Amino acid sequence: MQNIVDFIKQAFHTDEFIPLHEPRFIGNEKKYLNDCIDSTFVSSVGKYVDTFEKEFALKVGSKFAIATVNGTSALHVSLLLADVKKDDEVITQPLTFIATCNAISYIGASPIFVDVDLDTMGLSPKSLKDFLETHCEIKENQCVNKTTKKIIKACVPMHAFGHPCRIEKIKEICDKWNIVLVEDAAESLGSYYKNKHTGTFGKLGAFSFNGNKIITSGGGGVIVTDDEVLAKRAKHITTTAKIPHPFEYVHDEIGYNYRMPNLNAALLVAQLEKLDTFLESKRELALKYKEFFSNENINFIEEPQDSKSNYWLQAVLLSDALQRDEFLKFTNQNGVMTRPIWRLMNELEMFKDCQKTTLENAKYLEQRVVNIPSSVIL
Numbered sequence: 529m530q531n532i533v534d535f536i537k538q539a540f541h542t543d544e545f546i547p548l549h550e551p552r553f554i555g556n557e558k559k560y561l562n563d564c565i566d567s568t569f570v571s572s573v574g575k576y577v578d579t580f581e582k583e584f585a586l587k588v589g590s591k592f593a594i595a596t597v598n599g600t601s602a603l604h605v606s607l608l609l610a611d612v613k614k615d616d617e618v619i620t621q622p623l624t625f626i627a628t629c630n631a632i633s634y635i636g637a638s639p640i641f642v643d644v645d646l647d648t649m650g651l652s653p654k655s656l657k658d659f660l661e662t663h664c665e666i667k668e669n670q671c672v673n674k675t676t677k678k679i680i681k682a683c684v685p686m687h688a689f690g691h692p693c694r695i696e697k698i699k700e701i702c703d704k705w706n707i708v709l710v711e712d713a714a715e716s717l718g719s720y721y722k723n724k725h726t727g728t729f730g731k732l733g734a735f736s737f738n739g740n741k742i743i744t745s746g747g748g749g750v751i752v753t754d755d756e757v758l759a760k761r762a763k764h765i766t767t768t769a770k771i772p773h774p775f776e777y778v779h780d781e782i783g784y785n786y787r788m789p790n791l792n793a794a795l796l797v798a799q800l801e802k803l804d805t806f807l808e809s810k811r812e813l814a815l816k817y818k819e820f821f822s823n824e825n826i827n828f829i830e831e832p833q834d835s836k837s838n839y840w841l842q843a844v845l846l847s848d849a850l851q852r853d854e855f856l857k858f859t860n861q862n863g864v865m866t867r868p869i870w871r872l873m874n875e876l877e878m879f880k881d882c883q884k885t886t887l888e889n890a891k892y893l894e895q896r897v898v899n900i901p902s903s904v905i906l
């Protein structure tokens with residue numbers, strides 16, 4: 529194990545503690561932040577929010593982008609716009625960050641967990657199809673769960689650590705079953721499936737700019753969609769549902785204060801300018817890791833077929849839970865931060881009674897996947 533620690537310290541050119549993922553501010557961040565402060569428009573309106581939304585939509589190839597205060601709120605609003613209501617059901621994967629299930633729960637809907645694919649770590653189209661064919665029927669154009677009698681409104685696959693899942697196939701199945709596809713693309717800015725950006729396959733896609741993501745606004749998120757009506761509604765309900773008026777405050781529904789402050793957008797515009805540089809650096813690191821770990825007989829997780837991954841958080845697949853625990857212990861005790869993949873959502877107290885498939889692959893990965901330092905190397 530010592531050679532793993534040595535290799536990582538060498539790769540990051542340091543003998544000090546190596547975190548899992550640190551942000552990098554190497555562009556116009558300070559310039560735009562100063563400009564933002566000088567303008568006094570630090571809060572709800574300002575040119576950086578508009579610039580960011582335009583630039584982001586262009587970058588991922590969506591028609592519209594709506595900035596939000598974080599990725600969780602972007603998901604929450606995306607699900608509301610997918611018409612998910614209290615007591616509806618939403619299919620997702622058990623192997624994800626808690627935000628996916630929290631957003632579903634904020635509406636009073638419940639998650640259903642289907643298995644993931646071993647190679648993508650994302651929602652398995654096969655498991656999805658099996659579940660729907662076994663448990664569901666179409667009634668009055670809606671997908672009804674025969675076990676719970678509830679309506680399955682949406683499906684939220686997640687592109688784990690930036691590796692795209694089989695999104696095309698998932699979309700095909702969702703279309704057939706009248707289920708709205710909402711992508712949790714929080715981790716996958718810069719990742720493509722068959723040359724199309726992740727987050728743009730679904731009716732709506734949500735991204736996060738939390739401090740540990742590939743680019744950051746401190747905290748922030750964005751919703752993307754090609755649907756102009758949904759885009760307008762997204763802007764409206766994330767900005768308290770206020771009817772535009774020069775001085776009067778009139779609101780036409782219960783909205784949310786989910787807007788991204790201009791100050792955060794200023795930071796984000798500068799970060800977005802550096803995305804391509806970050807992506808290159810991460811790909812280089814992935815190549816180095818791949819070569820090194822193959823000599824160690826440890827499985828480095830590579831981008832799946834038909835995909836280009838952003839390699840946001842790099843990961844290894846260890847042979848069993850024992851080897852994983854040794855790996856975690858040794859690296860963390862020797863100044864190299866590593867972290868196991870998430871606990872399965874269906875094992876958490878809040879979601880333990882949710883309907884689920886067998887989840888064999890998710891359980892397999894949960895026991896073996898460990899994230900390793902992935903920051904952009906300067």
Ligand SMILES: *Cc1c(COP(=O)(O)O)cnc(C)c1O
Pocket residue numbers: 598599600601603624625627628686712714715735736737738748749
């Ligand atoms: C980061 C992340 C989110 C959103 O997180 P925020 O901290 O609210 O920006 C959602 N889903 C996944 C899978 C994530 O990794």
